[in-house]
Amino acid sequence: MSKDVSKKILDATLEVIAKEKISGTRMHLIAKEAAMTQSNLHYYFPTKNDLLIALLADIQEWFSKNRQQVVDLDRQTFRENLHAFFAEKKDVILNHKKLDYVQFDYWVQGTVDPQVRESFRQTFDIWRKDISAVFERGGYSEERIKMIPFLMVSLMMGASMQYLIDEGQFDLDQYFDAAEKIIVNLIDGSK
Structure with missing residues (x-):
């Protein structure tokens, strides 16, 4: 093709x-x-399903390429990379809203279509693995931080859900500053 x-x-x-x-x-x-x-x-x-799976892979490729531009394990500090995840999500919310809207729709479709569910699940696995890599590079053991990627994804997707339904309700900068502080406070002393 x-x-x-x-x-x-x-x-x-x-x-x-x-x-x-x-x-x-x-x-x-x-x-x-x-x-x-x-x-x-x-x-x-x-089929429509073939197209849905291909689009999800294309969206994931976009997210992965975008993330590679902001997260740099070799040149940035742990805190810079941690911040980059939140900054990346803020950029998506503000400048690529369609991707978030479609991503939520894939979640809904995944509740009724096992193939979409598995493909969508894999996109979250990639996201969490990217987060884990930053923590591992920062010297945190996998065992000590195993729930952090899940929490970070929840904080980021929660921001999307709440902000996109009511854009005037809260300030994204304040939200992501608070989210980053929550994660930093959670991991302090866990090295």
């Missing part, structure tokens, strides 16, 4: 899901958004 065609289809799928949610997404809507025939779309992605 041509990377250009695939990207065009995946971008169209993201747009449609952001507008219609997964439950309202239809192949003909994606084909229209991608400016192609539905039969051509089915040639590349025979």
Whole structure:
């Protein structure tokens, strides 16, 4: 499959899901958004589920590449890298809202579709492993910090959920400063 065609289809799928949610997404809507025939779309992605799994992989690739730009285990300190996770999530909330909206929709779809659930679960595994790597590089033992990645993901996704439903309710800078302090206070003395 041509990377250009695939990207065009995946971008169209993201747009449609952001507008219609997964439950309202239809192949003909994606084909229209991608400016192609539905039969051509089915040639590349025979089913909606194939397309959903491919989009989730594409979104994960975006997150991984983005994270590599802000987290640098070799050049940044532990605290700089810890801060980078929260800064990255704040950037997504403010500048890439569609990704968060679609991510929440994947969570819902994962409650009824085992294949989507497994693919979505793997995206969270990657996120938590990236967080764990920062802590391990910072000298924290895996046993001592095993729940920290789960807590950090919950704090970050909680920010998305609350902020995106009511953007004026709280200040993201204050929220993420508090979240970072919670994590730092939790790990103090755990080396």
